[in-house]
Amino acid sequence: GGAGPGAPPLPLQHLLGDGYAPALNYPLVAHMSKLVNETVPINGTTSGQKLSALVTWEAIARVVDEAYVRARLCLKIGNGLIAVELQQGAQPLQLAVPFEVSEASVLLRRACHQPAGCAANASEASAGLQPLPKWRLLGAAAKASPPARSAGAGGAGEGEAVRLASGKGSAGSAFATEPLDASAGLRVRFRFELKQKSCHVACGSFSGGLALVLASEPPDALPAQGKQCTATLTPESANLPSVSPLQVHTFVSCAGYRGLGGSVGAVLSVDQSRLITLDSARGAAAVFSDGNVTDGGSGTGSSHAYAQLEHARGSSLLGEAHDALLVWQAQSKELYLFLDGSETPALFASLSDPAPLWRPERTFVGFTAESAYELELTVWDVRAHTPAADASESALVYEPLQLLTACAEHNEVVLDPRDSCGFPLLSTTAGRAGGDNGWRIRVDRADGEDPGAGHVLSVDAQDDGTYVVKFRVDEAGNYTVRGKPALLPYALAGGAADEFGAEDEGLAVLGAVEVRPCTRPSGSDQFGGGQGAGS
Numbered sequence: 001g002g003a004g005p006g007a008p009p010l011p012l013q014h015l016l017g018d019g020y021a022p023a024l025n026y027p028l029v030a031h032m033s034k035l036v037n038e039t040v041p042i043n044g045t046t047s048g049q050k051l052s053a054l055v056t057w058e059a060i061a062r063v064v065d066e067a068y069v070r071a072r073l074c075l076k077i078g079n080g081l082i083a084v085e086l087q088q089g090a091q092p093l094q095l096a097v098p099f100e101v102s103e104a105s106v107l108l109r110r111a112c113h114q115p116a117g118c119a120a121n122a123s124e125a126s127a128g129l130q131p132l133p134k135w136r137l138l139g140a141a142a143k144a145s146p147p148a149r150s151a152g153a154g155g156a157g158e159g160e161a162v163r164l165a166s167g168k169g170s171a172g173s174a175f176a177t178e179p180l181d182a183s184a185g186l187r188v189r190f191r192f193e194l195k196q197k198s199c200h201v202a203c204g205s206f207s208g209g210l211a212l213v214l215a216s217e218p219p220d221a222l223p224a225q226g227k228q229c230t231a232t233l234t235p236e237s238a239n240l241p242s243v244s245p246l247q248v249h250t251f252v253s254c255a256g257y258r259g260l261g262g263s264v265g266a267v268l269s270v271d272q273s274r275l276i277t278l279d280s281a282r283g284a285a286a287v288f289s290d291g292n293v294t295d296g297g298s299g300t301g302s303s304h305a306y307a308q309l310e311h312a313r314g315s316s317l318l319g320e321a322h323d324a325l326l327v328w329q330a331q332s333k334e335l336y337l338f339l340d341g342s343e344t345p346a347l348f349a350s351l352s353d354p355a356p357l358w359r360p361e362r363t364f365v366g367f368t369a370e371s372a373y374e375l376e377l378t379v380w381d382v383r384a385h386t387p388a389a390d391a392s393e394s395a396l397v398y399e400p401l402q403l404l405t406a407c408a409e410h411n412e413v414v415l416d417p418r419d420s421c422g423f424p425l426l427s428t429t430a431g432r433a434g435g436d437n438g439w440r441i442r443v444d445r446a447d448g449e450d451p452g453a454g455h456v457l458s459v460d461a462q463d464d465g466t467y468v469v470k471f472r473v474d475e476a477g478n479y480t481v482r483g484k485p486a487l488l489p490y491a492l493a494g495g496a497a498d499e500f501g502a503e504d505e506g507l508a509v510l511g512a513v514e515v516r517p518c519t520r521p522s523g524s525d526q527f528g529g530g531q532g533a534g535s
Contacts, residue, residue, distance in 0.1 A: 141172030175366030
């Protein structure tokens with residue numbers, strides 16, 4: 001590859017990717033063709049053919065950025081077809097030959113993963129967030145005021161910030177005092193600042209950071225820390241050829257997270273990483289589990305994912321306040337980290353292999369931090385949300401050959417609750433204050449003439465997250481089942497049930513059922529003295 005025809009030379013920072021906006025995909029080559037003048041023998045083969053095409057400097061920069069800075073690379077080849085024209089004598093034959101690989105993922109096992117629509121939308125994921133009110137502080141962590149330039153943005157708890165570490169050799173942690181049920185998912189948003197303090201001599205090593213931690217149990221004490229704790233991450237162990245003079249290592253601070261078992265930690269580090277010596281320093285983000293912050297490479301190392309961070313407001317994350325949003329998608333077991341309202345995640349990690357020891361149904365949200373330099377690490381405005389059922393996405397599911405009759409003591413249908421993204425809720429207690437009867441259900445005649453004609457007997461929660469709805473009707477016919485969640489998502493400041501001033505308002509259609517007439521046995525006097533079949 002090389003620069004396209006007439007492409008002007010670009011500054012070094014553009015070649016390294018700093019000058020290009022993030023994109024979900026980028027076209028490398030629009031069309032490739034080659035004339036092959038060979039005769040193919042019967043039942044034979046020809047020699048292999050190599051196709052090449054010119055690419056732009058931007059294409060090179062994006063490939064280098066994906067492979068070396070983010071340790072991932074996904075290549076797509078059109079729609080998986082190659083157009084071929086064969087000629088036998090004067091008669092051409094045009095074919096569309098399937099291409100065996102339409103999507104190739106290298107370096108990371110799921111480099112070609114595309115996040116779900118709602119997971120990828122940071123603004124939508126921020127909806128419904130509630131403040132986390134109470135914190136337990138350890139080590140150097142202390143309450144503080146949010147940075148002056150961020151006043152009015154709210155605080156961690158009642159307008160307060162938590163300064164996790166301040167100065168060389170300091171470390172601290174802060175964890176919420178009450179757990180959340182994240183078995184159906186979790187979203188956590190917070191603001192943070194990594195500030196460099198005045199320093200003249202003996203400032204220490206330029207290393208430090210903070211980690212947002214999801215833990216099954218909050219720590220009783222800070223993990224033992226050395227003078228400096230860092231991990232070196234590199235894609236070289238994934239057999240990526242080294243490219244001189246590129247430096248392919250990414251340096252990440254342990255951020256006080258090393259040694260914290262039964263947890264997942266998303267680290268934001270100021271440790272300086274570069275592609276080449278002349279490049280500007282970048283901070284980094286990485287996802288680890290069970291406190292296992294060790295050196296390694298993508299695919300075989302300790303990290304689930306990592307990426308260097310270039311940002312218009314400070315490539316090393318220093319000097320300004322930032323917004324972060326962590327989205328845990330329980331169904332796909334994917335973790336997404338968004339920074340500063342970006343529409344695309346700074347990184348995503350698959351937590352399915354290897355799976356951490358963290359138990360989502362009991363999750364304490366917290367932070368750890370440490371500094372080997374004269375840094376001040378502060379978080380505030382910490383908010384969280386666990387997804388709840390959305391009636392418009394939920395529906396009835398039917399068993400094969402299921403028969404509903406008017407003469408049964410009760411009929412049963414199964415309700416499959418879904419969240420606003422359409423994902424199934426894997427726990428019936430996730431996102432609500434408790435109680436088995438978590439839905440308001442009404443059974444109407446399909447013609448709409450008799451709302452509530454069916455008698456709902458119970459709505460029982462099952463272990464798999466579904467509900468069994470039991471009801472009976474007085475006569476056969478077609479019925480519409482409507483409903484909505486009877487409890488609001490758990491309010492982090494205390495929680496309260498939905499009182500529903502008008503309890504039937506906003507009921508969504510969950511499905512339609514046919515209740516068949518009773519079939520009376522012939523000759524039976526049980527139904528009125530040996531009459532024929534009736535209904």
